[in-house]
Amino acid sequence: MTSMLFDRRSxxxxxxxxxxxxxxxxxxxxxxxxxxxxxxxxxxxxxxSPREVVLxxxxxxxxxxxxxxxxxxxxxxxxxxxxxxxxxxxxNRAPDVIWMRDTFLDLVQQRGALxxxxxxxxxxxxxxxxxxxxxxxxxxxxxxxxxxxxxLWPSPAQAIFYRxxxxxxLGLDAPPLTWDTFIPVAGKLTxxxxxxxxxxxxxxxxxxxxxxxSGFGPSIFDAATGQFNVTGPEAKxxxxxxxxxxxxxxxxxxxxxxxxxxxxxxxxSGRFAMVQAFAxxxxxxxxxxxxxxxxxxAVSAWPAFGTNPPAVLLGPxxxxxxxxKSANPAAATAFVESLFTEEASLEWAKTAGLVPDRRSxxxxxxxxxxAASDIHAFTALLSAPGVMTFPQRMPNITKIFxxxxxxxxxxxxxxESVDAILGRAKSTLGW
Numbered sequence: 001m002t003s004m005l006f007d008r009r010s011x012x013x014x015x016x017x018x019x020x021x022x023x024x025x026x027x028x029x030x031x032x033x034x035x036x037x038x039x040x041x042x043x044x045x046x047x048x049s050p051r052e053v054v055l056x057x058x059x060x061x062x063x064x065x066x067x068x069x070x071x072x073x074x075x076x077x078x079x080x081x082x083x084x085x086x087x088x089x090x091x092n093r094a095p096d097v098i099w100m101r102d103t104f105l106d107l108v109q110q111r112g113a114l115x116x117x118x119x120x121x122x123x124x125x126x127x128x129x130x131x132x133x134x135x136x137x138x139x140x141x142x143x144x145x146x147x148x149x150x151x152l153w154p155s156p157a158q159a160i161f162y163r164x165x166x167x168x169x170l171g172l173d174a175p176p177l178t179w180d181t182f183i184p185v186a187g188k189l190t191x192x193x194x195x196x197x198x199x200x201x202x203x204x205x206x207x208x209x210x211x212x213x214s215g216f217g218p219s220i221f222d223a224a225t226g227q228f229n230v231t232g233p234e235a236k237x238x239x240x241x242x243x244x245x246x247x248x249x250x251x252x253x254x255x256x257x258x259x260x261x262x263x264x265x266x267x268x269s270g271r272f273a274m275v276q277a278f279a280x281x282x283x284x285x286x287x288x289x290x291x292x293x294x295x296x297x298a299v300s301a302w303p304a305f306g307t308n309p310p311a312v313l314l315g316p317x318x319x320x321x322x323x324x325k326s327a328n329p330a331a332a333t334a335f336v337e338s339l340f341t342e343e344a345s346l347e348w349a350k351t352a353g354l355v356p357d358r359r360s361x362x363x364x365x366x367x368x369x370x371a372a373s374d375i376h377a378f379t380a381l382l383s384a385p386g387v388m389t390f391p392q393r394m395p396n397i398t399k400i401f402x403x404x405x406x407x408x409x410x411x412x413x414x415x416e417s418v419d420a421i422l423g424r425a426k427s428t429l430g431w
Contacts, residue, residue: 033331034068038095040085042078050283050352057347062338069331079204082108083398085323089113094323096332100149101205101316102140106393108321109148115322117147120333129340132358134382140392141319149321150340153354155279156301156312156381158211164296166194166273175274175300177310179215179241182303187248189273196250198272200405201412202257205316207404208276209411212238214311215304218388226391230404230426231419237305239418242411256409264288274300280318282374283353299377301384309386316390355379396429403428 043052059071074095076084082104088094089111100108108114121130130138137151162175166189176182189196199208213220216234221227229235245251258266260278267275270291277285279299286294301310320339322332338344345356346364350371355378356362362379366372381387394400407425410416 032068033066033334035328035331036070036072037097037328037331037335038072038074039097039099039335040074040076040081040095041097041099042076042081043073043099044075045073047075050287051280051348051354054344054347054351058338058344061343062335065338066331066334069335071335086111086113089323089325092325094325096323096326096328097336098321098323099152100319100321102137102151102319103316103390103394103397105141105148105319106143107397109143109146113324114148115324115326115329117150117322117333117336120322120329121147122333122337125337125340129337129358132360133340134357134359136314136387136389137317137319140389143392149319150336152318152320152339152357153280153348154357154382155314155317155355155378156299156387157279157315157317158206158208158276158313159279159381160274160300160302161267161277161282161285162274162298162300163292164298165292166296174298175303177301177303179212179303179305183241183244183248183250186245186250186274190249191273194270195252195255195272196274197245198255198258198263198267198275199251199408200258200260200263200276201255201409202405203259204402204405206260206276206278207401207408209238209242209404209408210401211276211302211311211313212241214313214388215302215308217304217308217311217386221391223391226394227431230429230431231422234305235422236418239407239411239422242408243418246412251412253413256413279378280352280354282378286353299374299381301381301386304386310384312381312384312387314382314387314389349375355382396431399429 043055062071063069082100085094085098086108094113133151134154137154141147141149141151160175167174170185170188172185176185186196200206201208213228213234220234246253263275263277264281264285266272267285268288268290282299286297289297301312304310320336322329322336326332340357342358342361345358345361346366348354349356350366353374355375367375403425407421410421
């Protein structure tokens with residue numbers, strides 16, 4: 001009460017009584033936040049990955065600013081986050097803050113499970129932070145003029161990681177960027193126990209098949225429906241790429257149930273020369289490298305078909321939203337905003353090797369040092385001519401990736417015709 005009276009008197013003496021009284025409740029409320037903020041994320045509260053380390057520092061700083069707020073991290077399997085959140089919202093037991101993949105945004109917002117952030121974000125955040133984020137990610141989170149979430153860690157999502165030492169064996173600095181030239185190189189990189197290329201084939205949150213198709217550009221997605229032609233010429237060409245990679249030994253017909261974590265662990269041991277991997281894990285891949293030097297790890301766009309530019313598919317990527325049924329929306333909003341401060345963006349970059357969410361942070365002297373060279377490689381991909389996102393609305397999102405991964409497994413592990421495999425996938429999707 002003393003601080004409130006002091007603040008009011010000070011402002012009155014400054015001659016701005018009307019303005020001060022109008023803004024006072026909001027400011028006092030921000031200073032006096034209390035209660036619990038439950039956060040559903042795939043990161044663990046006690047984990048040791050670089051992103052988990054940064055998250056703990058952000059929470060520690062938030063707690064210092066808001067000692068009355070208890071931030072409770074409730075880690076969830078990332079494959080189940082969105083579906084579990086929708087169910088929890090319907091049962092009135094949803095957390096206050098939810099981390100989601102962009103491909104699930106439409107599904108979640110259709111259920112009315114997300115708050116309109118434009119009604120919650122502070123005036124300062126809207127004026128300074130929001131315009132500082134990458135527009136291509138920010139705009140995708142707005143549905144019917146309702147801002148459902150904020151994108152976290154701008155990156156090219158599922159990129160190609162490669163070992164520079166392995167490519168150097170063939171006199172190359174990087175993988176070729178057309179499929180016609182990439183396929184023979186990938187085959188030549190298979191050597192002894194090392195395979196030329198590793199793909200996750202059983203990960204329900206991504207599909208290497210769609211990443212290959214992205215080499216045709218954003219036109220693969222129908223603008224009206226968000227669907228792609230599962231049995232069309234582009235899909236058939238992507239399927240033929242897979243078959244050629246198997247035929248020349250780049251892909252193993254026995255590696256049919258690999259999750260992203262499986263690929264990561266085997267890549268660390270030296271099993272692959274190149275892999276599909278999640279860009280925000282780049283530093284983690286470097287740190288756990290055992291079968292090669294982490295300094296030899298680099299990132300590449302996906303090869304293109306014909307004269308199209310190399311493909312950079314921005315998704316799935318992570319976004320953060322607030323439950324429409326949050327029991328503590330003010331504190332939840334303050335916590336979400338804390339994830340996007342300039343200090344947090346710099347920490348995401350320095351510790352986890354991620355492109356900072358706040359573009360202005362790139363002016364920091366740190367980004368002129370050799371330590372930031374990887375981040376410059378990612379920012380170059382973000383501005384590449386072949387950059388694209390998944391459609392804002394994708395039908396059957398809970399089925400698309402598993403169905404196309406089943407097709408991918410069949411293309412790799414069987415001799416069944418491409419037409420039969422793709423036709424079955426289309427029928428399963430009901431497209």
